[in-house]
Amino acid sequence: MNRFLGIGLGLFMALFPLIASANDSMFPPAPAAKPFIDIDGKGFLIDGKRTFIVSGSMHYARVPRALWADRLLRMKRAGFNTVQSYLFWNVHEPEKGVWNFEGRADLDAFLKLVKKMGMYATCRVGPYYCAEWDSGGYPVWLRFVPGLRVREPNAPFEKEVGTFFDKILPIVARNQINHGGPVILVQLENEHPLGWGTDMPNSYFRFLYNKAIQDGIQVPFFFSGLHHSSDPAGDRPWSSAGRTSPWYCTEFWPGWYNLYGALPPDRDRYFTRGTWKIIAYGGNGYNYYMLHGGSNFGYTNNDEDAASYDYAAAIGQAGDLRPIYYHFKRAAWFARSFASVLEDSDNTTENYAQCVGNPTIHATARTAPAGTLLFLDNPGNTVQTTALSLDGKEVAANLKVEPGEIRPIVLHYTLLPHIILELGLARIYAICQQANITTIVVNGPIGDGADEPLIFRTSGAPVRLIVGEQAMKVSGDTLTLIPRYPEAGAAEYAFQVGKQIVRVLAVNEQAADRTWFVEANGRHYVIVGPRYVGDVFLKHGHLFVNAERPADVAPDALDAASCVYGPYLLPNRLTPLAVSSSSLNFQKAPKLSGWQASLADQEAATGYPAKGWLQSRDPVEMGADGYNGAYAWYRTTLEVPKAGVYTLHFSDGGDWLDVFVNGHKAAESRIVPRNDHQVARDITLTLPAGRVTLAVLTAHYGRPKLFSYLGALDTVDVKGLKGPVTLMAGAFRGTPIEQWYWQPTDAHSAVPESLMGEGWQEAKVGEDLFHGRRGYAWVVTSLPNLPGAHHLLHFENVDDNGTVFLNGKLLFRHEGWGSPFDVNLDAAWNKQGTNLLAVRVQNTDGPGGIMGPVTLRVLQNDEVWPVEHWAMHGGVGEGRLSRAHWQTWPATQATHVPTFYRTTFITTPPQGLGPHPILRFSTRGLSRGFVWLNGHNLGRYPEKVPIDGYYLPECWLKPGVNELIVFDEEGNAPVEAHLWIEKTASRTVYQLETSGKLSFEASKALSAERSPLNERAK
Template identity: 45%
Template sequence: MCPLWTNKYIALVLACFLFAGAKAQVNDHIFPAAPAARPYIDFDKKGFLIHGRRTFIVSAGIEYARVPHQLWSDRLLRLRRAGFNCVEIYTFWNWHEPHEGQFDFKGDHDLDAFLKLVHRMDMYAIVRVGPYYCAEWDNGGYPLWLRFKPGVRVREPNAPFEKYAGRFFDRLIPIVAANQVNHGGSVILVQLENEHNLGWGTAMPNTYFTFLKDKAVSLGIQVPYFFSGLHHDSDPAGDRPSLDDPTRPNPWMSTEFWCVWYNGYGSTEKDARTYAYRTWKIIARGGNGYNYYMAHGGSNFGYTNNDEDAASYDYGAAVGQGGDLRPVYYAMKRAALFARSFQDILENSTAGAGGYRVSPAGRIRFADTLPPTVEAYTLNPGIRLDSCEGRILTLVHQGKEVTIVTYGDPGSRIRLDFSLPQGPLRIDTTVSTEPFTCGFPGVRVLVMNGDWADRTWVVGHDLVVGPRYVGRMTADSLETEDTLGAPVAPVWVYTEGAVRAWKAGAPTATPAVAHITPGPWEGADARSPLKTAPMSKASAVAAAQMASAPAPEQMGSDGDLTADAWYSTKVFAPSAGPYTLLVQGADRATAFLDGKPIDSFNIKDGQIPLVLGKGPHDLEIFTAHDGRDKLAGFLGPIDKADRKGLFGQALLVKGPPPFHELQGWRMVKATDMKQGPPKDMGEPYTIGQDAFDKKQGFGWFQVDLPDPAAPTIRLDFASVDENATVFINGRRVYRHEGWNEPFSVTIDHADTLARPVRLSVFVENYSNEGGIDKPVREGALSAPVLVTGWRMQGGTGLRPQWRPKARPAARATTRPTAQATAVPGTPCWWRTTFDASPDPALVWRIIPKGLGHGSIWVNGHHLGRYPEKIPVEGLFVPSCWLRNTQNELVVFDEDGRDARQVTIGLEAAASRNRILWQKP
C-alpha cells in the first residue's frame, strides 16, 4: 500500500487539475463581458467573437516569470509561428510582491510590457490573476510573508486574507484592465482564483468568491471572466462524442490541456501523435478553443521552484527551455493552422450526422482515421471549395489569390473540387517528395508531404517553405533556423502570384567544443552571519526578541527569501556524555558544535545527536530546502504548512534518541468529538490506511502508550490527514490543522499521565483519503531541558569579498588555498570564469558534476537550484545573460562539495544554426 499522505497528495493534485471533483464539472460557465467590452470580445453557445469576428482560440501556456524579458519576443514569435493566436499566463503574487508592500512590476516582472508585447505580436492573452496559482511554483504563489500574518486563512471567507489579496489586486488588476481588448490591448479573458476545491466557472459557493468578483469588476475588469478554470485534463475531449451542450450559455474551452508533464524533458514522435490526436478530437467534436499547459515551460530562476522541481520547468513543451522546437510543436502547428483557417465554420457550428461540423460558412467532416474533409466553403467571391480529399494545413489570402496548402504521405492522393462561375473544376494530383503548385486564377494549391508541411510557415500574407523555423522577416531579409550542423537547405517565399528562391548567407558557426572547462576556481567557506556579520538595529531588535522566545522560528520569519538559514544557540551540559537535541526541522541541515561539524543526521527525524563536555557549548545549524510545497487544494491557515528550517519547541535530553514507533492502533468512526474519546477502542487500524473510503468523515484513532519511564513524554506526528485533535486520557492537549505537516506534543502533567496512558486522536477528513498518514513516535523524556536563546538569519551566509577577476594566464589544477583549509561538509562558495558564445540559437548548460545541493549564478543572474529533478543535464543559461568572454560563474554548494568538476556543456540537440537570407 502506498503511504496515505502520498495518495492524498496525488488526489489533491488531481483535484487541483481534474476539476476539483464533480463540483467543478457541474459549472464550466463564463461570466459575460460588460456591455462596453462586448463589441470587442463576446461569445454565444457556438463560439467566441473577437472584434465581431468568429475566432478559434488556440492558446499557449507560457509564464513571463519563467523567461527573461529579453527573450519574451523570441518565445512569443515561436508560438505565433505555430499558429497560436493567444497566450495564457499566471501573475504570481510572490513574483510581484516578494516583500510586504514592496511591489515589483519592472524588468522581468513588467506585466504591462509583456501584455503590450503580446498585442504587438497580434496575439491575445488570457490572464490568471490568482491569488492562488499552483503551477509547481514555490508556495503556490503566496508571498512568504503572508504565512506570518495572524489570522490568515487562505482561499476562504477571511478578512485578513482578503485584505492582503485585495491590496495586491489593487496594484495588479489595473494593469490587466488597461490591457483589455476593448482598451486596445490583448486581454480577452480573465481567470479569478485557480483550481479551487469548491468553485469553478461561475459557481460562487461563499463570500470569498463574491469578494474576488466584486474586487475585479470594481477595478475595471470588463472582459469575460471565470473561476478556477475550464476543462483541465490531459485529454479534454475524452470519450465524449460531442462537446456541444445546449444548456451551456458559452462555448466549450479547455484552459489547461496538459501536454507531456512537469517531470519530463523534451518530447518524442509518440508524444506528438498522442497530443495531435487529442487536439483533433477537440476540434472535431465542437470545442471552441484550448490552451496547452505548457506550450513553453521555461525556467525556475532564483528560488521560485517548488519541492517537485529544480531550475528547469521544461515540461516537455512544444518550445523547449532553450527555445528549441520539439515534435509536439509541429503537431500543434498543424492543428492550429487548420482550426484558424476554418474558424468561421468551427465557431458557429453544430454536430451533424456522419461526423460533420455544420455551419452557414460550410461543413467539415471529421473521422479518426481520415483527414478532415472541408465542403461548401467559400474562398473568394465566386469561388467555392466543394470538397477536399487530403489534409489542409492552412489557407492564406494573398491579395486576390488564395493559397491552399495541402499535404499527405508521398504517393497519396490530393483531390479538390471547386465551383466557379463557369462551372465545376477538379484538381486531382499525387503527393511527391518535393513541393509543387497547381491551380487556376484566384486559387493556388501548394502540394507537399508532411515533412515539408512542418517546414512551411505563414508570415503575414507570405508563405515561407524550407527551414525548420522562420524568425524575423522584413521585405528584404529573413532569419531562419535549422538543425545544428545541417547543410543549408533552399528557402522559397510564396507571395501573390509569385514564388522566389531567396539567397542564403553563411550559417552561424558551430562551436569548436561541446564542453568548456572553466577555471581557475576560487573557493571559500560560507561563514555563519550570526557570529561574524554586524547586525542592523532592526536585526538586533529581532534577535533580542528571538533570544527570549522558547523555540526557533521557521525559515522565512525574518523576511529572507532564499532557501537557506542559519540558527545558533547555546546548550549547557551538566555532565559530560551523549545528548540528543529534539527539534523539528525540514529538508536538510548541517550542525556545528563549538565550530566543528558533528556527525551526519536526518533533520526530518527531529533528533540531533550531540556528544557534550560538561559546561556551555555553541551550537550552529545550517538548514536548506529544495522548494516549498505548491499547496494544491489547500484551504485554511498556511503558517504551519510545509515549514522550513527549524521550528517548534527544542528540548535537550541526556542519552541517545529515546523514541519508538507506536503500535496497536484502533479506530472508531464518529460524527463529532463533543462526547470525547470513546471507551470502545474500535477496530484494528494500520497506519497509512484510508479510514474514510475517500469521503468526508470523522473518527477516533486510539492506542495505549507503554508505561512511561519518565514524567514527561513527547509525541511526534509526521502527518495526520487532515486535522487532528490530540487527547491524553480524555484530556484535550493539542489541536493541529492541515495534512502532511509534522507536529509534536509534549505532555508533562502528572494527572494527565495517570496509568494507563491512552492516546486518542480525533481526525477530521474533508476530501479524498484520510487517517493517520505516517507512523507516530513516542519518547519518554528524563529531565528534558528547554533550549532557548535561538537566533536565526536567513540566507546562504556571508559571501566572500572577491575582487573582480582578472583574465587568468593558465587554468588552476589544484584547490585554492582559501578552500584547502575548509572542513568537508561546510557550505561553501566557488567562483570562476568561462567563455561561451551568446548566440541565442546555442543552448549552454552549467553541468554541476560533483556538487551536492545549491545554486548557480552567471554574471549575477541566478539560474536556479540544482540538482535537477528531471532527466536533463545541467542548468540552462539564457543567451541574453552571456557575454562573449569573461562570464562569471558563481556556485554556492550547501553540502560543501568541490566545484572543480563543473563544466559548461553545449546541448547540441537543442541548439540550432541561424541563417540570414536576402531577397533576390
C-alpha cells in the same frame, strides 16, 4: 496543478473530477469591451469576427526577459494566437508594500510585447496560482499577518488581496483589447475547491468579482479555470444549444512537471488526438499547460521541483522544438483556418451516422452557416481505410485514417463569396489569405492523391485555370483538383473566378511540418522547407528569412527546395547565405577555471556580532524578518551543566538543519528521499561543559504549492525553526509505529476505548482511506509500553487534519496536509498498562489518512532545559558576494561546511547567425544549493527531472569571461562539476534570401480591387 506529492498523472486525473466544478461559464464582457471581445454559446468573437483561441502557457517570470520575444515567436509560428500567464503575487510584492515590476516582472512590458507580436493574452491574476511555485504564489510575508486565512471569507486576507489587485489589475485593464492591448480573458483564483466558472458560493468570491469590476476588468472573466485535464474533451461531442459561454479549456496538460525532454511517440499521439477531439467535439479553444515551461529562477521552486520547469513541453526549457510541437502546429492552423465553422456550429453527428463503411471508424460533425466539418475518428492502433458516402452517394472508396487519427473532411464550406469548397477529402493543413489570393495548403503521402480530391463549386464568373491545369477538371460550375505530393517542396495549383484567385499548395507529410505562415511589411507569405522559421523581413525587394535546424543536422532535399509563396503567383526560391562562425561549436564545451572558495559559516562563530538580527525568546520561522529566500541562521548561547551527549529538540521547522557548537559543525539533520523534505525534530550532539554558542543554519527545498488548501498559513509547513527548543540529557530512541486500524466516524463521536468490537479494518501507513470522499475516520493503534522519562510521537503527514487522543485524553489538534508535527505524550502516558492512541482524521478532498511514517521517540533521562533568547537572520550572505573573500581552493578538497565556490569560463555567446549551442552546468558531486551565472540566480539544485544540471540562458552569457558561483550546503568538493553542451537542444541558425526580387505585378494584373474577404483580413 496537483497537490498530491509523488503520484502520477493518471492517478491525479482519477481524483481531479472530485475537486473541479462542472461550471464552465464566463462572465460576459462589459458593454465597452463587447465590440472587441464577445462570447456566446458557440464561440468567441474578436473585433466582430469568429475566432478560434489557440493558446499556450508561458509564465513571463519563468523566462529571461531577453528571451520573451523568441519564445513568443516560436508559439506564433506554430499557429498559436494567444499566450496565457500567471501573475504571481510573490513576484510582484515580495515584501509587504515593496513592489517589483522590473526585468522579468515587468508585466506591462510583457503584455505590450504580446500585442506587438500580434497575439492575444489571457491573464490569470490569482491571488492563488498553484503552478509548482513557492507557496503557490503567496508572498511569504502573508504568513505573519495576524488572523489571516487564505481563499475564504476573511477580512485580513481580503485587505491584502485588495491592495495587490489595486496594483496588478489596472495594468491588466490598460492592456485589455478594448484599450488597444492584447488581453481578451481574465481568470480570478485558480482551482478553488468550491467555485469554478461563474460560481460564487460565498462572500470571498463576490469580493473578487467586485474588485475585478472596480479595478477596470471589462473583458470576460471567470473563476478557477475551465476543463482542466490531459484529455479535456472527454468521450463524446456536445451541443452548443443552451450554452451561454464558449467551451474553452484553460489547462490541457500535454506534459507534467516531473518530466524533461521529448515525450515518447505514443504520448505524442495521445495528446495530439486529445487536441483533435476538442476541435471535433465542439470546442472553441484550448490552452496547453505548459507550451513553454521555462525555469524556476532564484528561490521560486516549490517542494516538488528544482530549477527546471521544462514540463516535457512542446517548446523546451532552452527553446528547442520537440516533435509534439509540429503536431500541435497542424491542429492549430486547421482550427484557426475554419474558425467560421468551429466558432458558430452545433453538433450534427446524427446526420452522418451512416456515412462511413468501416465500423471501426466513428464519425462526428459540426455544422455552421459557413459549412460543415466531418471528422473520421480511428481510436485504434492500426491503420484503417473506409468508404465514405454523402447523401446516399459514395464519394470515396478507400480513405485512410491513421492510428489514433481524427481526420477532418470539409463539406459545403464558403471559401469566398463565389467559391464553395464542396468537398475537401485531402488533408487540409491551413488556409492563408494573401491579398487577392486565397492559399490552401494540403498534405498527404508522396505521390498522387487520386482518391482524395478537392471539389469546388463556383458562381458569378467563368473559371480560369492558371497553374497546374493538368490536375484540374472543370465541369459546369464544378472544379475538381487531384493534387500530387512531391518528394520536396510544394506542387502549386491555381485558378481564378472573377477577381478572386485560389491557390493550392500540396506538400508531403514531412514538408507539412516544415510549412510556415509568416508576415512581413503587412503581407502574408507561406514558406516551405526550413525546420523552423524565425524572424522574416523585407530589404531591397528581397525577403530574408532567419531559419534554424537542430545541431549537426545537414541540409536535406527539403532545405534545398525551400520556397516562399507570397501574394503573387510565382514562387521564389530561397537560397542560404553564408553562416557566420562562432568560437563555440557543438562538440566541445568551455573549460572551467580553477576553483575559489569562501566559507559561509562565519555566522556560527563565537562572538559573531548579530547586530540587526531578529530577537525572540523562542525561534521564529524563516521569513519573519522579511527575507524570502531559502536559508536562515539562528543563534543563542546556553549553559551546559556537564560534558556529554545531549538531544536538542525543536518544536517545529524544516527542511534541513546544520548545527554548530562554538563555531564548529557538530551535527546535521538527514535528508529524506521523499521530496528532499524533512522536518528535523531531534538532533543528537556532544556538548562541552560551560557556556556554549549554538548556531543553526536552516534550509528549505521549496514551500508546497498548497493546492486546494483553505485556512491559516502560519501553521502550514513551517520553514526554519519555530517554537520552544529544549535540551535533553541523553539521546532519543525511535520506534516506528506501523500497525493501525480504522473505521469511518463523524466529527463528534466518542473517542474509542479499545479495539474490541466490530467495524475495525486494518490500515497501512500511506493508505488512502477516503478515496476522494470528504469526512472523518478514527485511526487507532496500541503503542508499545517502552520505559522512559519522556515519550514523543512524530507524525510525518496526516492528511488532511488530525486530532490526537491518548487513552481518551485530547493532546493535540493539527490542521494541514503534508505538514509534519510532534505530540508530547507525557500528560496521558500510562506507565503500567496499555496506551491506546486514537487519531480522528478529517479529509476535505483527495486522498486521506495516516499518509507518512509515525515514530515513537523515548528519552530515558529526565533532565530537560529550555533553550531561549534566540536571534535570527535570513540568508547565507548572498548579498555580500561582491565583497566575499575568495581563496584558491583545490577542486578535489571538500570544506564540509556551507561554502560558496567560484569559477570562471570563457565563451562567445551565440548571437544572430551560426551555431547556437545550449550550455548546461552540471552540479554532479555537489550536495544541494544554488548557482549564480554572472549575478543571475539560476535556481536550486539538484534537479528533480532527468537532466544533468542547469540551463545557462544565452542572454545571460557575456563575451569573454563569465562567472559561476555555487553555494553548496555541505561544502562538497566541486571536482565533478563541469560545463557540457546539450546537443538535443542546440541548433544552427542560418539565413535564407529569395533568389530574385519579389514581384507583385502578377496579382495586381488579376485584381484591381480588394475582395470583401481581403478587406476583413486587413
